[in-house]
Amino acid sequence: xxxxxxxxxxxxxxxxxxxxxxxxxxxxxxxxxxxxxxxxxxxxxxxxxxxxxxxxxxxxxxxxxxxxxxxxxxxxxxxxxxxxxxxxxxxxxx
Numbered sequence: 852x853x854x855x856x857x858x859x860x861x862x863x864x865x866x867x868x869x870x871x872x873x874x875x876x877x878x879x880x881x882x883x884x885x886x887x888x889x890x891x892x893x894x895x896x897x898x899x900x901x902x903x904x905x906x907x908x909x910x911x912x913x914x915x916x917x918x919x920x921x922x923x924x925x926x927x928x929x930x931x932x933x934x935x936x937x938x939x940x941x942x943x944x945x
Contacts, residue, residue, distance in 0.1 A: 856886050857883050857884070857885055857886070857889070857892075857941040858883060858884040858885075858886070859881060859882070859883050859939065859941070860882040860883060860884060861881075861882050862879055862880065862881050862882070862937065862939065863879065863880045863882065864877050864878050864879040864880060864923075865877070865879065865937055868934075869901070869934050869935060869936070870932035870933065870934050870935075871908075871923075871925045871932060871933055871935055872925065872928075872932050872933075873925050873926060873927045873928035873929070873933065874924065874925065874926075874927045875924070875925065876922050876923070876924050877922065877923045877924070877925075878920070878921075878922050878923075879896070879910075879920070879921050879922070879923050879937070880919065880920045880921075881894065881919050881939045881941070883919075883941060889943040889945075890943060890944060891916060891943060891944035892916055892919075892941055892942070892943050893914060893915060893916060893918075893941070893942050893943075893944075894913075894914070894915070894916070894918035894919050894921070894939055894940070894941055895913060895914045895918070895939065895940045895942075896910040896913050896918065896921055896923070896937065896938070896939050896940075897910075897937070897938050897939075897940075898910075898923065898925075898935050898936065898937045898938075899935065899936050900933055900934070900935055901933075901934040901935060901936055902933075902934065907925060907926050907933065907935055908923055908924055908925040908926050908935075909923070909924050910922070910923050910924075911924075923937065
């Protein structure tokens with residue numbers, strides 16, 4: 852039996868330095884490979900600040916089959932850019 856794991860090959864649209872400016876839209880796309888055929892994939896995105904681990908910003912769409920392309924909008928901050936960690940979880944219906 853083969854593992855149904857999805858391999859994330861990369862996410863485009865994340866600034867190379869991992870820093871984002873508040874209230875600026877970032878279009879993101881996850882590039883992935885399926886080990887075996889899968890249907891009804893759901894993509895759930897999340898973001899935390901690197902400095903304190905707090906949730907940060909919103910994704911639209913999120914938690915749906917169409918969310919492999921999403922727009923990330925960081926929370927409003929003043930001053931310097933914020934360094935973040937963005938993750939995406941991909942699951943199928945099984």
